Amino acid sequence: MRLGHDHARVRVPATSANLGPGFDALGLALALHDDLDVRALGSPDVVVEVTGEGAGEVPLGEDHLVVRALRLALDHVGAPQTGLHLTCVNRIPHGRGLGSSAAAAVGGVLLARALLAEPEALDDDAVLAIACALEGHPDNAAPAILGGATIAWLEADDADPTAVRPRAVRLAVHADIEPVVIVPGSRLATKAARGVLPATVPHTDAAAQAGRAALLVEALGRRPDLLFPATVDRLHQGYRRAVMPDSLALVDALRARGVAAVVSGAGPTVLALARRTDDGRTDADEAIAAAFGGQMGGWRVLRPGVDLDGARAWQVG
Structure with a gap:
């Protein structure tokens, strides 16, 4: 797998999980977004710039969650790693139960997909699995990926019966x-x-x-x-x-x-x-x-x- 592009952007929504009784299963995507921009560099450097929520608090190198998610996604499809210049404009409050970590994980995986010459190698199921490997439960990651309301669950992995994989379906949301x-x-x-x-x-x-x-x-x-x-x-x-x-x-x-x-x-x-x-x-x-x-x-x-x-x-x- 090779990289086909060197510059990509993603807009990823905040999410609210549980919605009361849907513990660890139901979630809702909210139209409050983080905007992420990444450039592949010819050097091995990693530069992270953050404005808005989390500025001055989150890591600014390889430990940044978006960078970790992007690298994990590239490894998943066997694509080469590269230096990165990541810019994050964060509007999702951190530590408030609005899915900021899920947004970062999903955003990083989708940035990787946009850089690939064959983006179909990372379908939505793969995006969900990679994001959950970093962020944990799928109830926030699922609505961030699919939009609207979602039901998420874990089921046995066909390839490895000892493991589980996250799954999700989208629900209708009434216009009112x-x-x-x-x-x-x-x-x-x-x-x-x-x-x-x-x-x-x-x-x-x-x-x-x-x-x-x-x-x-x-x-x-x-x-x-x-x-x-x-x-x-x-x-x-x-x-x-x-x-x-x-x-x-x-x-x-x-x-x-x-x-x-x-x-x-x-x-x-x-x-x-x-x-x-x-x-x-x-x-x-x-x-x-x-x-x-x-x-x-x-x-x-x-x-x-x-x-x-x-x-x-x-x-x-």
């Missing part, structure tokens, strides 16, 4: 659904959020969760009027209250006002699956304003919309 993202000033590491989860849960909770997750698929695609009951969670959010008390208090306050509010991914961002109103607002706006009482305390409210296309890469020049 308008995600509202409420981002706190504080961060929370995914490891910390997962560390408080129990090894087992009551059978009654698991059974209830299965029903709500199934209902959420219907609510997302055809019945947004069912979003409130469809987003009831009994597997993870309650256990995480100790590490994100403000986020769960906000979820409680919004749900008390009839808003389909959940923790976004591992948190601490809160996602409201709202619906558009005739005046261009959403049915969650008044509840959000009431919950904060005019004092945002470092929280930001974003209305990014749903990204229906997923990440997109192209050659430059």
Whole structure:
């Protein structure tokens, strides 16, 4: 496999995983994007420039997640490695449960695909597998790749029965659904959020969760009027209250006002699956304003919309 291009760009969306009951399975792509640009160099140098989210914090060399993903993808297809000049314009908040790591991993793999003379060597299944090898669970990577809402799962690998591979399918998203993202000033590491989860849960909770997750698929695609009951969670959010008390208090306050509010991914961002109103607002706006009482305390409210296309890469020049 050889490189056919020396300059590529990708735009990759933020994502919200779980959506309440769809723990480690459901995800939604949001129209809030990181823009990545890479040039292959004739030297072995690696230069990384970052503006926006993560600037001054993330590694600026081989350890940068986009660089690692790009190199892993090139190795996967047997393409030669090269020096790199990577520019990242980051808009996805880091450490907030909005899929910034998945966006970086997916973005790096898609940059590699755009550099290849035969990009079909990295199909979407391969992109998902490589991204998950770096980032972990597929519930964020899948919507970043496919756009819209997705269901992701792991299944036995046909080539190696002892291994598993990630799979994903895309779901319809009703045109009336308008995600509202409420981002706190504080961060929370995914490891910390997962560390408080129990090894087992009551059978009654698991059974209830299965029903709500199934209902959420219907609510997302055809019945947004069912979003409130469809987003009831009994597997993870309650256990995480100790590490994100403000986020769960906000979820409680919004749900008390009839808003389909959940923790976004591992948190601490809160996602409201709202619906558009005739005046261009959403049915969650008044509840959000009431919950904060005019004092945002470092929280930001974003209305990014749903990204229906997923990440997109192209050659430059």
